Amino acid sequence: MEPNASKLQQRQETAEQTTQQxxxxxxxTVEEMIRYDAAQCAPxxxxxxRLAESISKEPKPARSWWRRLLS
Amino acid sequence: xxxxxxxxxxxxxDASKPVDLIDGRAGKLTSPPAPAPSSSEAGPRSRQRAAxxxxxxxxxxxxxxxxxxxxxxRFLSDPTQAEDATHDVFLKAYRKLGEFRGEAALRTxxxxxxxxxxxxxxxxxxxxxxxxxxDDSVWETxxxxxxxxxxxxxxxxxxxxxxxxxxxLSDEYRLLLLLVADEKLSYNEIATLTEQTADAVRGxxxxxxxxxxxxxxxxx
Numbered sequence: 001m002e003p004n005a006s007k008l009q010q011r012q013e014t015a016e017q018t019t020q021q022x023x024x025x026x027x028x029t030v031e032e033m034i035r036y037d038a039a040q041c042a043p044x045x046x047x048x049x050r051l052a053e054s055i056s057k058e059p060k061p062a063r064s065w066w067r068r069l070l071s
Numbered sequence: 072x073x074x075x076x077x078x079x080x081x082x083x084x085d086a087s088k089p090v091d092l093i094d095g096r097a098g099k100l101t102s103p104p105a106p107a108p109s110s111s112e113a114g115p116r117s118r119q120r121a122a123x124x125x126x127x128x129x130x131x132x133x134x135x136x137x138x139x140x141x142x143x144x145r146f147l148s149d150p151t152q153a154e155d156a157t158h159d160v161f162l163k164a165y166r167k168l169g170e171f172r173g174e175a176a177l178r179t180x181x182x183x184x185x186x187x188x189x190x191x192x193x194x195x196x197x198x199x200x201x202x203x204x205x206d207d208s209v210w211e212t213x214x215x216x217x218x219x220x221x222x223x224x225x226x227x228x229x230x231x232x233x234x235x236x237x238x239x240l241s242d243e244y245r246l247l248l249l250l251v252a253d254e255k256l257s258y259n260e261i262a263t264l265t266e267q268t269a270d271a272v273r274g275x276x277x278x279x280x281x282x283x284x285x286x287x288x289x290x291x
Binding site for chain 2: 035041
């Protein structure tokens with residue numbers, strides 16, 4: 001009886017796992033599918049760091065003559 | 072002998088038919104399970120934030136980097152070039168921020184810079200003659216972090232299938248579909264960005280959707 005009981009338990013577990021899987025997402029339109037794809041594509045972290053570094057090397061905007069005069 | 076190419080009637084019928092994303096048969100457009108992450112879900116970015124000189128610019132980057140990167144990624148069809156393009160677009164925006172008069176929305180202004188930048192890249196001799204280095208490992212980095220490896224695979228496959236479909240379309244159709252997928256852009260803004268009337272955008276979009284579906288079904 002033991003092997004039969006374990007088989008039954010296995011089957012039940014498999015059935016539970018199958019029913020627990022969330023349903024596939026459905027798309028009504030092309031745009032919806034592209035939107036979903038866009039939500040999965042995060043920009044790599046490296047871009048922000050490269051950009052912050054590039055910006056730090058940018059020349060500071062020159063102060064106007066009246067600001068220099070007032071300071 | 073029947074023609075291997077779909078007729079205009081079959082395309083019309085196909086355009087109205089949903090598609091099974093996994094095996095390409097007619098049915099519902101389906102994707103891997105689980106909801107898409109929200110825009111507030113930063114993923115790896117949140118682990119180590121860049122130190123911005125200007126907090127306002129940092130906020131602008133946080134808000135718009137995702138749509139700009141996605142447009143560059145799917146328009147250029149190369150993750151490495153998309154990464155460089157996103158960097159260059161935001162650097163240009165930083166330099167020109169003083170010239171931004173607020174006549175258009177910031178999103179539209181950034182899209183304008185991105186479209187011009189990507190078009191220039193696509194037209195350069197280098198781009199047309201170089202061999203892409205977009206191997207699988209590079210593509211994998213574009214998918215957000217998730218715990219389920221099966222889901223990562225499904226998302227990757229979906230992304231690659233969408234990319235191959237977009238690659239089969241003309242630049243104009245590809246751009247229109249990518250822009251219209253951004254819900255925050257109106258038809259008038261898309262018309263301005265693509266330098267045509269809103270009616271022309273609607274007409275071309277109709278054809279672009281049909282062409283997308285026809286190619287999508289062919290690509291298994």
